[in-house]
Amino acid sequence: xxxxxxxxxxxxxxxxxxxxxxxxxxxxxxxxxxxxxxxxxxxxxxxxxxxxxxxxxxxxxxxxxxxxxxxxxxxxxxxxxxxxxxxxxxxxxxxxxxxxxxxxxxxxxxxxxxxxxxxxxxxxxxxxxxxxxxxxxxxxxxxxxxxxxxxxxxxxxxxxxxxxxxxxxxxxxxxxxxxxxxxxxxxxxxxxxxxxxxxxxxxxxxxxxxxxxxxxxxxxxxxxxxxxxxxxxxxxxxxxxxxxxxxxxxxxxxxxxxxxxxxxxxxxxxxxxxxxxxxxxxxxxxxxxxxxxxx
Amino acid sequence: xxxxxxxxxxxxxxxxxxxxxxxxxxxxxxxxxxxxxxxxxxxxxxxxxxxxxxxxxxxxxxxxxxxxxxxxxxxxxxxxxxxxxxxxxxxxxxxxxxxxxxxxxxxxxxxxxxxxxxxxxxxxxxxxxxxxxxxxxxxxxxxxxxxxxxxxxxxxxxxxxxxxxxxxxxxxxxxxxxxxxxxxxxxxxxxxxxxxxxxxxxxxxxxxxxxxxxxxxxxxxxxxxxxxxxxxxxxxxxxxxxxxxxxxxxxxxxxxxxxxxxxxxxxxxxxxxxxxxxxxxxxxxxxxxxxxxxxxxxxxxxxxxxxxxxxxxxxxxxxxxxxxxxxxxxxxxxxxxxxxxxxxxxxxxxxx
Numbered sequence: 001x002x003x004x005x006x007x008x009x010x011x012x013x014x015x016x017x018x019x020x021x022x023x024x025x026x027x028x029x030x031x032x033x034x035x036x037x038x039x040x041x042x043x044x045x046x047x048x049x050x051x052x053x054x055x056x057x058x059x060x061x062x063x064x065x066x067x068x069x070x071x072x073x074x075x076x077x078x079x080x081x082x083x084x085x086x087x088x089x090x091x092x093x094x095x096x097x098x099x100x101x102x103x104x105x106x107x108x109x110x111x112x113x114x115x116x117x118x119x120x121x122x123x124x125x126x127x128x129x130x131x132x133x134x135x136x137x138x139x140x141x142x143x144x145x146x147x148x149x150x151x152x153x154x155x156x157x158x159x160x161x162x163x164x165x166x167x168x169x170x171x172x173x174x175x176x177x178x179x180x181x182x183x184x185x186x187x188x189x190x191x192x193x194x195x196x197x198x199x200x201x202x203x204x205x206x207x208x209x210x211x212x213x214x215x216x217x218x219x220x221x222x223x224x225x226x227x228x229x230x231x232x233x234x235x236x237x238x239x240x241x242x243x244x245x246x247x248x249x250x251x252x253x254x255x256x257x258x259x260x261x262x263x264x265x266x267x268x269x270x271x272x273x274x275x276x277x278x279x280x281x282x283x284x285x286x287x288x289x290x291x292x293x294x295x
Numbered sequence: 296x297x298x299x300x301x302x303x304x305x306x307x308x309x310x311x312x313x314x315x316x317x318x319x320x321x322x323x324x325x326x327x328x329x330x331x332x333x334x335x336x337x338x339x340x341x342x343x344x345x346x347x348x349x350x351x352x353x354x355x356x357x358x359x360x361x362x363x364x365x366x367x368x369x370x371x372x373x374x375x376x377x378x379x380x381x382x383x384x385x386x387x388x389x390x391x392x393x394x395x396x397x398x399x400x401x402x403x404x405x406x407x408x409x410x411x412x413x414x415x416x417x418x419x420x421x422x423x424x425x426x427x428x429x430x431x432x433x434x435x436x437x438x439x440x441x442x443x444x445x446x447x448x449x450x451x452x453x454x455x456x457x458x459x460x461x462x463x464x465x466x467x468x469x470x471x472x473x474x475x476x477x478x479x480x481x482x483x484x485x486x487x488x489x490x491x492x493x494x495x496x497x498x499x500x501x502x503x504x505x506x507x508x509x510x511x512x513x514x515x516x517x518x519x520x521x522x523x524x525x526x527x528x529x530x531x532x533x534x535x536x537x538x539x540x541x542x543x544x545x546x547x548x549x550x551x552x553x554x555x556x557x558x559x560x561x562x563x564x565x566x567x568x569x570x571x572x573x574x575x576x577x578x579x580x581x582x583x584x585x586x587x588x589x590x591x592x593x594x595x596x597x598x599x600x601x602x603x604x605x606x607x608x609x610x611x612x613x614x615x616x617x618x619x620x621x622x623x624x625x626x627x628x629x630x631x632x633x634x635x636x637x638x639x640x641x642x643x644x645x646x647x
Contacts (some may be wrong), residue, residue, distance in 0.1 A: 188347050189380030191367040192451075193441070194397040203397070207384045 033270065040263045041070040048259065074264035078249070084265050086238075087245035090156060091225065091269075094241055097160045098224035102171045103217050105164075107292070110175030111201055115187065125176065128169035134165055136229040144233065154236030160232050167223050171216050178212030179205070214283040218276070225273070242269045297358050297371075297448035297481045298323050299344060299409040304353035306505075308340050313339045317353070321483065324473050328484045330492040331502035332528070337485045339635060340502075341451050344483065346370050349427035368397075373442040374451040375559040377458065379434050381426040387413075387437050388422040394445045397491070412444040415474065432463045436470075443474065456491060468494060489529050493517070499592040509555050519633075523640040526567045526633065532597070534567045535607040538637060541566075546632075548603035555629035557645035563637040570597065572631035581625030586617055598623065 010018075035056075038045040042062045049055035059069050066073065078084040113121045143162060147153040182205060191202035206213070225242075232244035240248065246269065249262035299321040306313040314336040321327050330334050331338035335575050341349040344355060346367035362370050373394065382390055391409045400408075413419055416436040426434055435455060442450055455471070458462045472495055475482050486492055492499045493513040501508040501516060501524075509521035520526035524536040539548030544558040553566065573582075584600040584607075596615045599608045600623065608627055617623065634643040 160604055183378060183380070184384065185376045185378050185380035188345075188367075189374065189376055189441075190382075190393075190397075191347070192372065192374040193394040193445075194368045196366065196368060199397065204382055208382070 010186055036263060037267050039073050040260070040267045041072065042260075043071060043073065044260050047263065054222055075268070076207050076264045077258075078193075078261035078268070082249070084242075084245060084261075084268065087240050087242045087265075088268070090235075090239055091241040091243075093156055094160055094231070095221050095224040097156075098163045098167060099217050099220045101160070101164045102167050102220040103213060105218075106171030106175045106216060107166060107206070107213060108201075109172050111179050111205065113172070113176050114179035115184070121272035125173065128172050131166075132169035134172070136227070137233075139166060140230055140233045147234065153234065154239060156235070156239055159231050159234045162234060163224050163227060166230065170223075171220055174216045174219070175209075177210060178209055178216070189208050196282065214280060218280060218283075221276070222273075298356075299449060299481060299483070300354075300356040301340075301344070302354040302356070304340070304355060305351050306336070306343060306348065307351045312505050314343070317507060317508070319500065319510065320414040321481060324479045324481055326370065326472075326482045326484065326495060326497045328486060328492040328496035328499045329502060330489060330499050330528070332487055334504075335502040337487075337500075337502050337594050338453055341453055341483055341485050343391060344370075344449075345451050351479065371448045372451055372622075373445055373447045373449075375395060375435075375438045375453065375455045377454045379426075379438040379458075381434055381437055381441075383426055386423050386425055387418060387429070388639065390426065390437055390546050391418075391440045391444050394441060398445065398533065400445075405622070408439075408444055412440040415477070416440045431459055432467065435459060435467060439471070439474070443478060446478070447480070448637065449483065452482065454486055455484075457488075463492075465602040471495065472521060482594060484553075485622075493529070501528060503528075507578045519642070521642050523565055523567070523635045526635070532570050532608045534569050534633070535602075535605070535609075536635070537566045537603045537605055537607060539564065539566060539603055541634070550600070550602045551582045553581045553627055553632060556632060557634065557643075560634055560643055560645065565637050565640070567633035567635060568627050568631055570608045570610040573625045573627050574609055575615075576624045576626040578624065581627050582625040583622060586619050586621050586623055588619060589617060601633070 018134055039056055042056065042059045043065050045061040046055045046059045049061075055061065058220075062071055063069055113125060139162070144153070147158060152158045186208065187200045189198075189206040191197065195203060226242045227241075228247065231241045232247065235241065235244065237248070242265065246262050246265045249258050249265060301317050301319045301321075304317040305315055317336075317340060329340060331337045339348060343350050344357075345367075346362065346365060350363055357370055357372070359638060382393065385393065388409060392405055393414055395405050395408060409422075410419075413422060416439050418433065418436050418440055420432055421437075428438065428513075429437065435458070438455070442452075452471070456467055459467060468491060471484075475495075484491075484495060496513055498510060499513055499516050500510050503524050509525045511519075514617055516525060516529055520529060520534065523536055527536060537548055537551055539546050539551065540562065541556060541560050541564050543561075544554060544556045546556055546564070548566075551566075569618040582600070582602055584602050587599045587601050587606060590597040590599075591613075593613070594614050595610045597608050597610055598615075598617065599606050601607070634645060635641060636643055
């Protein structure tokens with residue numbers, strides 16, 4: 001009701017501009033993804049047509065090769081023939097481990113740094129910021145030789161550790177500032193009420209911190225999920241996660257159909273992110289507007 | 296039984312002295328108020344008793360236990376914080392119940408004790424609300440209920456009324472006084488408001504710059520302030536302090552001449568008297584000065600004058616009318632005068 005009242009008061013021209021801007025923005029943002037989803041059900045000569053881009057929409061080659069306008073060949077090839085499910089499982093292991101480890105160390109460390117009155121706490125945070133600012137690839141190149149020597153190159157735990165190391169400064173910073181926004185009185189009243197320091201943390205602070213933990217967890221998850229630099233350098237081809245696997249599909253264009261595996265795999269890799277954001281949107285918003293946590 | 300004893304307790308941060316050599320015995324069931332301006336170390340003292348602040352030097356005993364190294368949870372005290380420190384994710388009921396839960400009080404007793412505590416502070420209608428949905432006064436009462444539910448040895452209250460509006464402050468003050476009477480527990484109360492201190496305390500400790508200035512009952516502190524700091528801190532308005540010279544029992548200064556004082560003191564002193572101890576006179580008065588301002592208080596009128604460089608307030612009847620600049624004459628009974636050493640500010644004991 002009030003919305004219509006507001007829009008009626010606006011001049012028509014302004015309304016057209018506002019709506020036009022929104023439409024353009026939505027199209028710009030959503031188009032690449034929608035295009036990819038549509039194209040993933042076509043064959044390569046259509047989606048990467050050299051004659052006419054309309055082919056990607058109408059799909060005459062798909063019709064000719066498979067007898068229908070849509071085909072699941074790309075998905076079949078990627079998931080079954082080239083065992084993309086293996087990469088999905090690896091990604092699940094890596095992202096879950098990275099998120100859990102980062103959050104455990106991050107909440108404990110962030111809380112300690114937020115409540116510590118010592119001056120070194122500040123320098124630890126500054127050092128963390130410096131490491132966070134470095135490009136990931138600078139760390140990886142240094143790791144390669146030691147990992148070969150120690151014979152731990154190519155396996156999942158190694159990249160999990162490296163990703164945690166890269167991610168930790170960020171989680172530490174973020175959680176630290178969340179903890180700072182929680183008044184000290186809360187810990188202290190819990191301690192007087194009968195909690196030890198750790199119990200106060202677990203029973204009083206973490207429940208209040210929940211939106212912050214979820215938000216930080218989500219960012220850690222995305223970092224691990226989207227990472228290319230670390231996983232492509234540190235994992236052998238059997239242990240690849242999704243992103244390097246997709247890249248390897250793209251890298252072998254000589255064989256027809258492989259590019260379509262990549263397209264199908266990209267769509268498969270994006271879907272979980274949508275579900276995740278839809279599911280956690282409330283926490284993300286409340287986490288990003290932190291400071292709403294009052295004593 | 297919970298006497299609390301502080302022996303030579305000090306708190307230092309690097310070079311800054313928070314509390315210096317604090318010695319005090321607090322009797323069982325006593326209501327003790329720590330009073331002083333902000334930064335005087337009163338809250339630090341309380342936090343050291345609670346165990347939230349390390350003690351640099353000295354010993355703190357609660358009952359017959361030395362608690363220097365004990366965690367807050369092991370000291371059997373409860374505390375009301377200035378900002379209340381309520382748990383925002385729990386309902387009022389859960390907030391009050393929390394201390395019982397953490398201390399593993401048998402679950403069967405929880406409901407009864409929570410209800411008893413909430414009844415005492417009149418919170419029964421709000422038990423299912425969250426702190427965010429409560430007014431300041433209600434939050435304050437939740438904090439009180441959470442403190443009393445466990446019936447600890449001692450209560451510590453850190454300026455519990457300072458976030459309330461003036462009217463609520465008066466009624467909650469009465470409630471705290473009544474709770475102390477009902478529960479009969481040692482209570483330590485920190486405030487910068489001298490009226491709270493006067494109304495609540497069995498004994499008041501006046502602090503300044505980390506040092507105890509005076510310990511005594513409210514009346515002792517009001518009637519016989521130990522130094523000029525206490526004199527200027529207690530009472531509303533504060534005691535008038537005038538610098539001058541005393542010789543043979545006569546105090547003289549600019550616009551002021553008071554006779555009949557102690558003859559044992561000679562030299563530069565500070566004379567103190569309270570606004571209500573001054574009376575208007577016709578002639579031959581102790582103070583004769585033009586009026587600086589007139590304030591109507593309702594039950595009385597306050598007039599102030601510049602005497603010996605200081606602004607002096609006196610209380611007169613509510614019907615008194617005068618203009619700024621009029622000269623008034625005021626007498627002060629010698630027995631109502633206090634003498635302080637000019638350089639140290641310490642009270643000079645006189646026979647009278």
